[in-house]
Amino acid sequence: MKNFYSHLIEIDSIILELDKMDLSKEQKQHLADILDSSLHHTILDAVLSELNENDKKIFLRNVDEGINAKIWEFLNGKVEHIEDKIKKAAEDLKLELHKDVREAKKHD
């Protein structure tokens, strides 16, 4: 089962950067998990920020049920261009993470 936003966001570019670093498998996994969780919370924030309190609860309940079609039907009915907003939030985060990777490589 994928997250409702999985089809919108790729994190290959960051994973590839991690692959280029001198890291053990466990260390890569550790960093990838932080990345994954950061992305998850960023996207939740991006979506919730577009909804009123009542709609936030409906959305969270939908996510909890894990029926992606239901989630998108709801979001598309409530927020214009929600996919673009999710992509934008993810891209902004990825830019920051890429910057962190570049700086970390200086410590190689």
Add this chain to the structure above:
Amino acid sequence: MNFTSTKPHFENLRKKWIIRHRNIQQNLWDKHKESLTWLGKNLSPKKLVLGSLGGLMLLNSPYQSLSGGVHLAQSKPGILEGFDQNVLLASQLKEVMPEDVRPLDKKEEIDILNILSRDLGIKASAELAGIRLNRNYGLIGGEQHLYRYPGDNLQAHADNSADWAKYGGSGIAPGLGAWGYFTPSKEAFSEKDKQRERYYLAIQTFLAPGFAENVGRYRDFFKFRKMIVINPRTGQAVVAVIGDAGPAEFTGKHLGGSPEVMDVLGLAGGPRKGPVLYFFIDDPKDTIPLGPIKVNNLG
């Protein structure tokens, strides 16, 4: 013991990403507190996987897509998986905490203790056996490791290279703790002694009201007395024991924490100090383990 070399680039990136992750979580909570609290109360606890490792529960889960294929954001079984619920504790404390780092008044003390008892499932107390500390809210500073038995050394404190990388740099204090060695010999050194040094506090026991008149009784009471310490800004909390007396008043700090304690509290970086709450734990049967402690339910 020889340790493998650490990787500064990994440590650099890991620290940055953990801080960023925590900020993202905090931001999420600050902006959507009402709906997230509602969610917490309306989902089964099993779905709200509690945080660990300083709030990054996901760090313990496998990342299936690390190698091969296109990496898409993966699903998680619970909406708040990875959400450190100790953030909720921080949010609750924020409502009753004073803005300044000062001794608590009685009402603040009661309100805070009620929150801690409820969220952490422990019996925390400002007074035990008629003994109180000079304060329960103050600035904690990072301490060094302590010698645990005659012949102990810094490297022996680390179980592995990760331990060494995280805590070795703190060094070891030249003198012994207030109670001397944790155990009289290496042969007698036990897991309990090890945990006590890992999670020890230096407390200004000498400033406790009545100390001068009851030195012997107070010393026995304070020796390895179990305490809970909480970073009220993040909700990170640790159970530790009093392993030393200090710091001196002129330092401006009110207590000290071992390298491991500071790490659990999220205060191991930068100036290695910050405001914390600290209370006795009433645990006569010694059932509460030392180390990080997590919120056990949503308030």
